[in-house]
Each structure stands twice: as structure tokens, then as C-alpha cells.
Amino acid sequence: MIRFEKVTKQYQNGEHAVNNVDLNIKDGEFFVFIGPSGCGKTTTLKMINRLIPLTTGTIYIDEKRISDYNIHELRWNIGYVLQQIALFPHMTIEENIAIVPELKKWDKDKIHQRITELLDSVGLDAESYRNRKPAELSGGEQQRVGVVRALAADPEIILMDEPFSALDPISRQKLQQDMIVLQRKIKKTIVFVTHDMQEALMLGDRICIMKDGEVVQCDTPNEILQNPANEFVQNFLESGNVNKHVLSSKFTVRDMVEQGYFDAQKVDGEADFAETIAVEVLLQQLANQTVVSVERDGKAVGLITQQHVIQFLANQLAREGEHV
Numbered sequence: 001m002i003r004f005e006k007v008t009k010q011y012q013n014g015e016h017a018v019n020n021v022d023l024n025i026k027d028g029e030f031f032v033f034i035g036p037s038g039c040g041k042t043t044t045l046k047m048i049n050r051l052i053p054l055t056t057g058t059i060y061i062d063e064k065r066i067s068d069y070n071i072h073e074l075r076w077n078i079g080y081v082l083q084q085i086a087l088f089p090h091m092t093i094e095e096n097i098a099i100v101p102e103l104k105k106w107d108k109d110k111i112h113q114r115i116t117e118l119l120d121s122v123g124l125d126a127e128s129y130r131n132r133k134p135a136e137l138s139g140g141e142q143q144r145v146g147v148v149r150a151l152a153a154d155p156e157i158i159l160m161d162e163p164f165s166a167l168d169p170i171s172r173q174k175l176q177q178d179m180i181v182l183q184r185k186i187k188k189t190i191v192f193v194t195h196d197m198q199e200a201l202m203l204g205d206r207i208c209i210m211k212d213g214e215v216v217q218c219d220t221p222n223e224i225l226q227n228p229a230n231e232f233v234q235n236f237l238e239s240g241n242v243n244k245h246v247l248s249s250k251f252t253v254r255d256m257v258e259q260g261y262f263d264a265q266k267v268d269g270e271a272d273f274a275e276t277i278a279v280e281v282l283l284q285q286l287a288n289q290t291v292v293s294v295e296r297d298g299k300a301v302g303l304i305t306q307q308h309v310i311q312f313l314a315n316q317l318a319r320e321g322e323h324v
């Protein structure tokens, strides 16, 4: 879907902000860029919708070079969410969301209906929010509107640059959870930038770790946790308090099932794992097996996948962060 071929960005001062990056972001994937400040995440993201021109190399979207697209066509088909809430203050929520659909000349009824649907899908009651001004919303609510606005014209790709990092921990967690649910429904290609490892693990199908403009490791969350490519990745995980061993030995299958991190499903016979088993043991098993069945109150109640475990652990980390 989005392919980088030897992409380099050199700013006027001669610095290589992005250096020789090759990447292949798949259709419908939740793809996360992470790395320390200044490593080139924003530059990488902005090259995709041509907000920043590349110096050398090529980016393809659906196998067509981005430079071959009409710039408006390209931008209108790529939603963009920024860290700073960038709603127009003098316009209502509805008017803010309607900008790109109007540019695309959708008819009024279709826009109205789309906005109702989208606001409701992020937990904002459309009738009570559509006519308000941005200042009448909390930071978390404004950022939800930012997400809705990016989705409004039904783009195939959504770019998100640290969209939740200015929010308080509770709002941030809520939005992260909503993003997971939303993405299951819409299945867009989402390219998401963060410097928060917990957020990356919770949201990403794949995570691309960058350092000094280069890709250090690009893998699934589980692969990164199990096999960090080098010391830099290891240190980065630790600086995010992501110590898989300590964390996963602390919780059991029961914690996961109680918090709903499983697919409730009829399972024949006995479950693979009793509720007293440590999550760490589950995780080891899931390296060789895609799903395992688990029990509650002595009965097999459903299935757990690697994704459930990763999201569960990331969520525990986020909660622990709150108490610090």
C-alpha cells in the first residue's frame, strides 16, 4: 500500500533527517513509528502526503509514485491528525468535520449523515456536539473530533502524529482503547507516530523503531519484545518501563479473562490453560501456537491470542504509569 524505496530527506543545513529508508506498509495495517525526539518520525510521516518533499528515493502509494498524484487528490485521500488540536475555533464541530467532504463536493445529506455516524462511533453524541464550538469541548473531546475529521471523507490512509501525547493519562487511555475498537471496524491503513512504547505496543500491528533517521527494527510487538534487534531497542524498551518478564509473571490468565482480554467462544473439552497460570507461560506458548483456550471458574470460556496478551500487558503498564 505505502512503499518507501531508499528514501532520504536532507534539510538545507545538510542534516540527514531521514536516511535511506526502505519500508512496506500493508493495506489495513496499524503501523507505528517510534523513536526518540529528533529521529525523523514527523519528517517521515509528512513525506507521505507531500507536506515535505523528499531529497532522494521514492514513495509509492498503491504502486503509483506520490509525485504522480494530483496533490489535492493525494491530500484529500489521506487523513491527518496532529498532536496539537487544530480545529478552527470560529467554526462549529460539524463545520470543522465537513471541510474535506465539502471540497470533495459530497451532497449535504450525505455529509450530515456521515458526521452523525462518526461522532457516535467515537462516543460523542452527535446531536449535542455538532453545533458546539471547539472551545466548548474538553481536550480529549477535541482530539476525538480531530480523529473524526481525518476520517470524514473516508480516506484509505490516516496519518497520526503523536495525536494523544498532549492529553492527560486517563483521556489518553480512553482514546487508545477507542482507536483499537475503531480500527477493527474501519480497517484503514493507519500510520501512527509516538514516542511512547506502551502506546506503540498497545496499538501497533507492526512497530518501526527509528534512530538518527534510520530504521533500527521493524517488527510485530511480540517479536520486538521477544527479540529486540540490539541494545538500542532493549534500552528503549526499558526506558518505557517495558519489562516483559516482570510484568507477565505478575499476572495470570484470570486477570486477562476478568478484564475481557479474550474472545468468548464455545470451546469443546478442557481448556489449554487454567486460570492460575502466569501470563508469561501463555506468552511462551503463543510463540508456537496462534491461539490457546482458557478457563474461568473451571470451565473453558474462550480463546486468547498474542494480540490479546500484548494489549493486556500494555494496558497494565499504562495503569501502573498512573500511580507513579
Ligand code: ADP
Binding pocket: 011, 012, 013, 015, 016, 017, 035, 036, 037, 038, 039, 040, 041, 042, 043, 044
Ligand atoms: P521527530 O518527529 O522524530 O522528533 P523530526 O522529523 O521532526 O523528528 O526531525 C528530524 C531531524 O530533522 C531533527 O534533527 C530536526 O532538528 C531536523 N529538522 C526537522 N525539521 C527541520 C527543518 N524544517 N529544517 C531543518 N532541520 C529540520
Ligand code: MG
Binding pocket: 041, 042, 043
Ligand atoms: Mg515529531
